[in-house]
Amino acid sequence: MKKLLFILLNLLFVFECSIIKTSFGRIEGNEVGNFRSFKKIPFAKSPLGKLRFQKPETPDKWDDVLNAKEYGPACMSNSSSTTSPQKWVDEDCLHVNIFTSQKCLMSKNCPVVFYIHGGEMYYDSAVMFNDTILFDTFAKRDIVLVIPAFRLGIFSHFSVYDQSIAPNNLGMFDILHALEFTKSEIHNFGGDIKQTTVFGHSYGGHIVSMLQFSTKINMDLSLFQRAVSMSTAFYFNTLEAEIEKTNRFAEHSNCSVPSALAKKLSRNQQDTYIMECLQKIDGMELLRIQRSLEDAGFPLYDGLIVREPLIQEVPIAQLFDNPKNIPSLTGCTFAELDVYMAYHDVVGTLGFENYEECDEKFRTEKKDKDFELKNRADETMAILVQTKRRVGKLLDKNITTYLYEYSYPKHATHTDDLSYLMGVHLFEKDENEVKLAQFYQEIFTNFVKYGEPGEGFERTNAENSSYFNINWNETSGERPEMKNEYESEVTLDN
Known part of the structure; x- marks a missing residue:
């Protein structure tokens, strides 16, 4: 009888490990031996329509069990600059993928890695990695791995002067929103937010550095407490250059303000006109225009803009003067x-x-x-x-x-x-x-x-x-x- 009870309790635990509760609803993931994966978990609303070019918003709760067994799409990218093209892209991509272990789900106190992919905020994705190696590197050692998506290309780099129209550095806002989601929910996956490492490679390492050196982010160290950056290449662009690229993109999208109308509109009204026009165009068409501009010698990726509220507005040489003590x-x-x-x-x-x-x-x-x-x-x-x-x-x-x-x-x-x-x-x-x-x-x-x-x-x-x-x-x-x-x-x- 005791042996039967033990088996039943173990089966119940395995079931609970595959279906877990979050603040937004229940999630069913994959069981791979002693490891668990939970994919395509929305950490923000789909950035479609009027939410395109806007800060990420908290997702709605769901009633049914969310199927988190398969990857969702990569964020929008199509570049000749990469040897790792994505199989499936879509604007509805603001998801996190989480890998954990049975032991972590039981203990609720495992270290957390928040991994930021590279690709210059223009290509690569949160769905391009090898599950077996992810389990072998992290879950086998009882570390909870979180891989967030973030918007890329024009969907991240649309830039205007007045940030009440559209904020600069949208991809960074996505990443911070995913960090806040992780802070709120990771205990459900066995992680301890007080043992969180932000981890990035290439331009992902640059983003990690900005999170580490920014005097505007994580000052109370509640989002992360350690940092890993591999092969970090960083560079920034000026607001003026990004606005110029946005205007060029609008021109090729037939969204430039007609000259007769431009005389009657203020700068903010013109920027709003461009944004609302681009918001009405199908995302795949915007991606086509982006690729055509890149192939013509006008790529959109030039890095983050040194601008508040996320990055202190100081000369580049001074950006790294005040790192957090982590x-x-x-x-x-x-x-x-x-x-x-x-x-x-x-x-x-x-x-x-x-x-x-x-x-x-x-x-x-x-x-x-x-x-x-x-x-x-x-x-x-x-x-x-x-x-x-x-x-x-x-x-x-x-x-x-x-x-x-x-x-x-x-x-x-x-x-x-x-x-x-x-x-x-x-x-x-x-x-x-x-x-x-x-x-x-x-x-x-x-x-x-x-x-x-x-x-x-x-x-x-x-x-x-x-x-x-x-x-x-x-x-x-x-x-x-x-x-x-x-x-x-x-x-x-x-």
Whole structure:
């Protein structure tokens, strides 16, 4: 009888783990062994019609059990700049996908990772990852993983001067709304909001940095308490440039204000006219126009706008002066974007006042045959320099910081090491990379759980610019170890 009762209670728990209650209604997810996934959970109303180009709004409650077994669509994207096109896109995309374990659902106190995807707020998505590797990296170690979607391209970058018409940095508002949803609901999935790490790669790492360094966001540390940014490339655009791109988009959408009418309307009235016109056009048609503009040499992605209420309005060089006092793990791969060797405005991303002088010096030295970094791509240089600058700002405030560089030569470009954690851009691993994948999972999840990565990975310090060199060679016996003088050839002199 006792054995039968135990079996019945266990079956009841499994059922309750697959169907859970939230403040908005019940959700039924997938059961994979001791792991659970819950997908396509709305954290905001569908941004359609008059909600297009507006801040996200809290979703309505639902009465029936929400089917959360399958992924929803990716947010709207269609770019020639990416090798990871999305299979299904739709404007109704403001969902979170949550991965957890049976143990977390029982204990309700597991650490939380809030992962922000890259793609320059123009492509990639919250539905592009490999479930098996996500379970293996996070749920197996009793970490609750949250992957939110956010609007991209014109749906995020529509910009006007008066933010009462349409707010700037809409994608950031989506991310913050998803963080608030996580704060409110993650305990239902076994997570502890007081143990939350924001985690991002590439431009997702830039967003993490802005969340970390903004003096307007999370000042009470109630949304997150740790930060991880991998291979972080950041850049901003001016409001004026974004408005110009919006107006160009309106022109190609036949939504420009007729000249005769423009004489009678104020600036705000003209902006409202454009917005309301674009709100009436089918989203797929807007996406077609966006792709045609990109292919004609007029892409829409140029980064966030340095503007309140989310980002303090200071010169770019001062944006990172006041980080929050939370532990940080950051670094990059050795080769990053060297394979492309494309032009990138390295100096412009740093906000130097003497821009022309610095840029001329950089270009001249890169042509010099003796310049040690002449074979490094501009974008790689930008990532290295920006990483050094952010780490320096953190160390200036005595904030716990862990700095790494991935240097295994076979695969050391921009997304290679991310594949170990998230299962994107996969490749066949050799015996060393099998070990590196396991090692990566350990150090990153240790940081999420304990605030330190362990495995010999020590805090960096300003005196010798120490960092953790991640390499593995079964033949020579080489293993990850602490080294000094991180990218010493790269300087921040201006």
